[in-house]
Amino acid sequence: MPEEIPRVQLTPAAADLLRRLRAAHGPLMFHQSGGCCDGSAPMCYPEGEFRTGDSDVLLAELxxxxxxxPVTFWMSPSxxxxxxxTRLIVDVVEGRGSGFSLExxxxxxxxxxxxxxDP
Structure with a gap:
């Protein structure tokens, strides 16, 4: 039986940043919306601070x-x-993102x- 491919993965840089954010803010979550501008980036929040709806998809517990x-990773249905x-790979790059995301x-x-x- 083939090994299941994880839907969401973290780069080492992303995992390191999540450890630092966890130490400062407690348990964490991501939400990936389909918005424009910064809304299309994965947003990191303290767990439960962003309200997910019944239609949001829980892709992973990282x-x-x-x-x-684990750090939960949610996505809007659209x-x-x-x-x-696709497999999503969460990475970190230099530069300012949204003021709403913890990083x-x-x-x-x-x-x-x-x-x-492949499906």
Missing amino acids: AVDGVQE QYAVWSH APEGVRFLIRSQVV
Whole structure:
């Protein structure tokens, strides 16, 4: 039986940033919306601070070494319809992202890279 491909993965840089954010803010979550501008970037919040709806899709519970609880990764249903055939890779790049995401004061922002996967 083939090994299941994870829907969402973290780069080492993203995992390192999540460890630092977890130490400062407690348990964390991501939400990936389908909005324009910064709304199309993955947004990191304290767990439960962003309200998910019944139609939001829980794509992953990401294990981060050194962090007890997983980081949940949610996506809006419209965005999921577009990206359902991809693996999402959460990375970090220099530059300011949205002021609503926890990494904004760090001078970096989370970024999604994607790879097409077979259904």
